[in-house]
Amino acid sequence: MYCSTKISERMWNQPDKGELEAQRERTFIDDIVQKAHIERELLQSLDGIKTAFDGGAGCGRFSVLLARRGIQVTHFDISQPMIDKAKEIAEQEGVTDRIAFVKGALEDLTAYADRSFDLVMSFDSPISYTYPNQERVIGELVRIAGKRIMISVSSRLGALPYLANPVQKNQFILDKDSKDPWVQWCLSSREQMIEGFAFNEEPLLKAYHTGLLCDIEETEAAYERGEAPWSISYHFMPDELEAILKRFGVRNISLAGPGAYARTVPNEILVKIMNDPQQRAAFLDFCHMFDSNPYVCGMGKDNLFAKGEIA
Ligand SMILES: C[S@@+](CC[C@H](N)C(=O)[O-])C[C@H]1O[C@@H](n2cnc3c(N)ncnc32)[C@H](O)[C@@H]1O
Numbered sequence: 563m564y565c566s567t568k569i570s571e572r573m574w575n576q577p578d579k580g581e582l583e584a585q586r587e588r589t590f591i592d593d594i595v596q597k598a599h600i601e602r603e604l605l606q607s608l609d610g611i612k613t614a615f616d617g618g619a620g621c622g623r624f625s626v627l628l629a630r631r632g633i634q635v636t637h638f639d640i641s642q643p644m645i646d647k648a649k650e651i652a653e654q655e656g657v658t659d660r661i662a663f664v665k666g667a668l669e670d671l672t673a674y675a676d677r678s679f680d681l682v683m684s685f686d687s688p689i690s691y692t693y694p695n696q697e698r699v700i701g702e703l704v705r706i707a708g709k710r711i712m713i714s715v716s717s718r719l720g721a722l723p724y725l726a727n728p729v730q731k732n733q734f735i736l737d738k739d740s741k742d743p744w745v746q747w748c749l750s751s752r753e754q755m756i757e758g759f760a761f762n763e764e765p766l767l768k769a770y771h772t773g774l775l776c777d778i779e780e781t782e783a784a785y786e787r788g789e790a791p792w793s794i795s796y797h798f799m800p801d802e803l804e805a806i807l808k809r810f811g812v813r814n815i816s817l818a819g820p821g822a823y824a825r826t827v828p829n830e831i832l833v834k835i836m837n838d839p840q841q842r843a844a845f846l847d848f849c850h851m852f853d854s855n856p857y858v859c860g861m862g863k864d865n866l867f868a869k870g871e872i873a
Pocket residue numbers: 567570571574617618619620621622623624638639640641644666667668669684685686687688691692
């Protein structure tokens with residue numbers, strides 16, 4: 563196994579991971595915007611789709627959604643806690659007969675024949691966690707897709723603002739009284755993060771040129787010490803992702819940057835919008851349109867979205 567696979571496996575297999583991930587859209591507005599964008603894209607693209615493969619499917623945000631629409635889904639993930647949580651949600655939704663749960667790493671998809679699934683999807687960065695194999699993994703995902711591919715990966719231009727704004731996640735907290743440990747950490751560490759911050763161009767330039775925000779040697783050393791560091795994540799440029807998909811034969815590619823519009827709105831206003839159902843629906847509609855404009859796709863908050871047809 564490659565080191566990135568082992569690091570991902572340990573990080574995502576922490577026992578509370580499934581439970582925490584399943585809470586995300588109740589705690590952070592950027593996750594609401596991203597999920598709404600992907601959900602809308604998926605639901606608009608189901609013509610002729612009977613089978614789907616969800617690579618790095620997590621706790622089933624999208625695999626369960628498609629199973630509810632009658633599609634046979636293979637829910638594939640490296641993490642048992644994620645799969646367990648997804649199974650629990652699938653049972654609640656009464657769709658277990660339409661989902662096959664498979665534990666595995668995206669780095670090895672040899673079990674699947676060419677064009678095995680009508681739709682292949684992989685959302686919220688699983689592909690990025692396969693560094694340095696991300697291009698080969700995209701090729702494999704395209705190989706097993708029969709009609710359509712939809713993915714979202716870590717975005718380089720979208721992630722760089724984090725390096726000059728260590729409190730960026732605070733902008734998206736939906737409920738400051740939430741007991742979620744990440745929310746409480748964001749709030750309690752805010753002043754300290756600002757106090758300790760100094761602008762340093764060096765890591766920004768390194769990330770801009772390499773697509774890597776972490777120090778690989780440090781991450782590997784932490785892994786060797788028995789810790790569970792955050793997975794190494796490769797951040798793509800929009801033109802780079804488009805060129806890779808084209809090279810593997812994907813046609814009619816379009817890119818989007820879910821969260822690009824929302825990141826321009828301050829927290830107090832975002833919370834107000836989210837707490838009013840009418841404004842919330844209209845805002846999410848507008849975000850989808852704005853964030854689908856190719857000129858802003860790089861500035862998505864966290865992720866770069868791509869979809870295309872298999873030739
Ligand atoms: C941020 S979550 C996204 C989950 C889901 N796609 C969603 O959008 O809700 C990333 C998922 O990728 C999985 N993952 C990470 N590295 C992986 C790998 N190499 N192979 C398969 N799954 C992986 C993790 O276990 C986790 O469930």
